[in-house]
Amino acid sequence: MSQTVQQSLQSARQQLAQLVPTSEASIEAQILLMHILGVNRAWLLAHATDLMPENSVQDYAHLVQRRLQGEPVAYILGYREFFGLKLTVTSDTLIPRPDTETLVEAALQKIAGPMRVLDLGTGTGAIALAIASHAPQSQVTAVDASERALKVAETNRHSLQLANVSLLHSHWYTALAQQTFDLIVSNPPYIEAADQHLSQGDLRFEPLSALAAGEDGLADIRQIIAQAPGYLNQGGWLMLEHGYNQAEAVQNLYQTAGFAHIQTLRDLGDNPRVTLAQWLAA
Template identity: 55%
Template sequence: MTDIRTILRDAGVRLGDRLEAELLLAHALGVDRAWFFAHAEDRPDAAAVERFETLVARRVAGEPVAYILGRRDFWSLPLEVTPATLIPRPETELLVELALERLPRGGSVLDLGTGSGAIALALANERPDIEVVAVDASAAALAVARRNAERLGLARVAMRESDWYASLDDRRFDVIVSNPPYVEAGDPHLRQGDLRYEPASALASGIDGLDDMRRIADGARRHLRKDGWLLVEHGWNQGDAVRALFRQSGLSHAFTAQDLEARDRVTGAQAD
C-alpha cells in the first residue's frame, strides 16, 4: 500500500494541480484537507484508493471538480452543485458586495436566474432583515437551490420557476441582481475546460452574448421600486454595451465596477 504523501504527489503531477488532488482524495476518504497534515504516512485501503482513482480519472477526462465533488463554496457557504447549475465563481462575490451596499434595511431583492441559489443565499445569510426572491427557468436548477436553502437554514428565501420576470406580475424590489448568460454563442471557450460541462443555457446568449441582458434591462423599471438598483454580472468587454442597454431602458446613474483583476465585471443602474 502507498502512503498519503506519495498518493498526493503522484496525483498532483497527473492533474497538474496539487489542490485538486487534495480535494479529490479528501472526498474519497471522507475527511477534510487538514487531516492530511497529521496523516501523511497513513496508507489507505484498496477500496479508498480505487475510489480516488475513479475520481482522478473523471477529472483527467475534463469533468469539473465541483461536479465531481457535488459542491462548491461561495461567500463561505457550502453549496450543492450539479450539471443543472452553473458553478459559482469567486468573481461573482463582487455582485453580492454591491447589492449589500444598496439594500435598505427591511428591503427586498430579486435574484434572476438563481441557479444553485448562490447569490440569493449569500444575501439572505448576510441580511436576515431582507426579503429574498429567487427565480430560474430551470426546474432542475431550482431543486438544487431549494436543497441548498434548506440545508443552510435559509428556507425563507422564496424560490420560483420563472423565465426571468414572467411569473412576478407587477411585484417590485429594492434591488434586482443577476448573473445571466452573457457569453457569445460562437465563443470557442464554450468548447474548452469546465465550460464544456456546464449548462449551455446558463452561459451563452445570442451572437453578442447580450440577448438575455436585453430582456433583463427591458423589464427592470416595471419591477424596481423608486431609486431601486439593477445589478448584473457580465463579461470583461461588455461594460460599455451593458451601460448603454440600461440607459436605453430608462435607468440612470449607470456605472461599472471592476473585479480584483481590474476587469469590468458588474454593471448597475438606478430607477428614478
C-alpha cells in the first residue's frame, strides 16, 4: 500500500512513542527517514504529500523496528554529530554525547599557541578531533586500549583530514613513556559496575568497558589522576568528565595528588560534569 512522506512519518512517530517521549519520537522518526531518503528536514516538510518509493517504505520500516528493539539511533545511522563534526560511530565505541562538549569547550579555553594535548580513551576520536579542528596549532595525541575503537577514530581523522592528530594503541599512559603534555583530557568509564542503567536504554548496546569502572565508578579516574603528574608539563592541566554525583570525590582525588586550581564545570543539564585542575608541583 502506497504511503506519503507524511503518513510514513506519522506511523513511525506513533510506534516510537512507545519507546521514547513523543517529542523525541517525532525527531527520531524524521532523522531515520532523512537517512533513508538522503534529504534534509526542509525537504520532508516541502514534500509531505509525495508518495514514498516502495523500497524506501520497507527500508524505513526496518530501521524503525531496529529502534523499537532499543538499538541507539547513532548505531542505526552509523554516525553522530558532535561539536559540529560528523563522526562515524560503531558498536565498538561509545556514542558521543552533547554533555561531553563541555569538556571540549573547557579544553579550548586553555589552549594558546602550539600546545601538546593528550586524549585518553579516545573512542570515536570525538574529543581529540573536536579540539584539533578548532585549535589547529595544537598537536593532539589520542590513545585507546581498544584497537577496534582506534580504527573508528582513524576513519574519522582521515575523513576530517586532520593532520595534527596522532593515534596510539595504549591503555591510558602505558605506551607514552617519556612524553609530556600541556593538557590532558579524558571521558573515561565512570559508571558504577552495579548501576541498573547499564541494562537500560542505549547503554545496553554500548561497550561495557567504555562505561563501567569498578564498584564506585572511579577506578579509572583514580589511575588517570594519580599517574598524570608524570605526563604533564609544569603548569599543565588535567580535565576529566565524570558522573553527576562524583564531582566532590574527583576534587578530593585531585587534591590528594597535589593538583591546584581545582574547578568543576556544569553540563547542558546543569549537572556537575567536568572537573579540571592544574599541575604546578615540581
